[in-house]
Amino acid sequence: MLAEWKVRLGQPKFAAPRLASLQAASPSNAHSPETIGIFVALWCGRDMFDLSTNSGEWLSYGFRIGEIRVDVKGGFISPQGRFKLEFCREKIDQTASRIAARGGPSRRTLSASLKQDQISRGSQVYEEKRGEFFRVVWRVADAGHNTWKVFGDGLNAENVLEHKIIGDDPLFFVEPNDDADEVRVTVSYFGDLFGLWIDEQAGAAKLNGSESGLRTKQAICAAVLAKSLRTSDDSQGERFVLLCQQRLIATRVR
Numbered sequence: 646m647l648a649e650w651k652v653r654l655g656q657p658k659f660a661a662p663r664l665a666s667l668q669a670a671s672p673s674n675a676h677s678p679e680t681i682g683i684f685v686a687l688w689c690g691r692d693m694f695d696l697s698t699n700s701g702e703w704l705s706y707g708f709r710i711g712e713i714r715v716d717v718k719g720g721f722i723s724p725q726g727r728f729k730l731e732f733c734r735e736k737i738d739q740t741a742s743r744i745a746a747r748g749g750p751s752r753r754t755l756s757a758s759l760k761q762d763q764i765s766r767g768s769q770v771y772e773e774k775r776g777e778f779f780r781v782v783w784r785v786a787d788a789g790h791n792t793w794k795v796f797g798d799g800l801n802a803e804n805v806l807e808h809k810i811i812g813d814d815p816l817f818f819v820e821p822n823d824d825a826d827e828v829r830v831t832v833s834y835f836g837d838l839f840g841l842w843i844d845e846q847a848g849a850a851k852l853n854g855s856e857s858g859l860r861t862k863q864a865i866c867a868a869v870l871a872k873s874l875r876t877s878d879d880s881q882g883e884r885f886v887l888l889c890q891q892r893l894i895a896t897r898v899r
């Protein structure tokens with residue numbers, strides 16, 4: 646019998662809707678016996694900064710780079726659809742290979758650097774070469790196990806992230822823990838201040854290497870940080886600005 650999951654979506658939170666907004670979804674046709682597919686639609690754009698309340702001068706700004714980060718409780722992110730590289734390889738006997746093929750115990754830790762809950766069903770394969778059997782573990786290599794870099798897609802003429810970036814296919818799949826009746830997923834989008842773009846052509850005299858231009862850039866960075874959804878006790882530093890976030894709760898249907 647296929648596992649059935651009912652997914653509830655939390656209300657999306659936006660720090661600055663003009664800069665970024667997202668919408669997560671998990672329709673039933675994205676569910677399988679072992680995974681829950683999550684779609685994430687992300688829109689990016691530009692916002693305006695008031696140089697002076699009296700002058701009425703404005704500058705346009707946006708981000709060239711961002712990150713989507715996913716936090717999962719009650720399961721883990723499947724490597725399905727991710728770019729992977731071989732992490733380690735272990736020679737096993739034929740009996741162990743047969744047990745694994747029947748769905749028996751197959752998550753034994755291969756090395757001290759791997760925790761048991763970091764080895765998912767899709768990240769290991771069994772191979773036979775010249776009568777010898779091997780268990781191979783793969784690791785995600787396209788960013789981090791819960792991180793997706795956002796750049797290059799949806800860029801406008803100034804190479805600023807704008808328009809719809811992703812959303813037409815599942816961004817990732819979640820594998821619920823075997824004993825989990827509930828899985829909680831938090832999807833967050835961060836703007837990278839290292840990739841902050843400011844329309845210098847509109848205010849070239851103020852931004853072109855002058856001291857006042859530096860103060861203007863610092864003021865814009867401070868204004869963006871002030872809009873962040875991040876709480877004051879967050880210890881991730883001030884390079885990444887939390888611009889939008891949404892939570893999903895998947896409940897197993899008995």
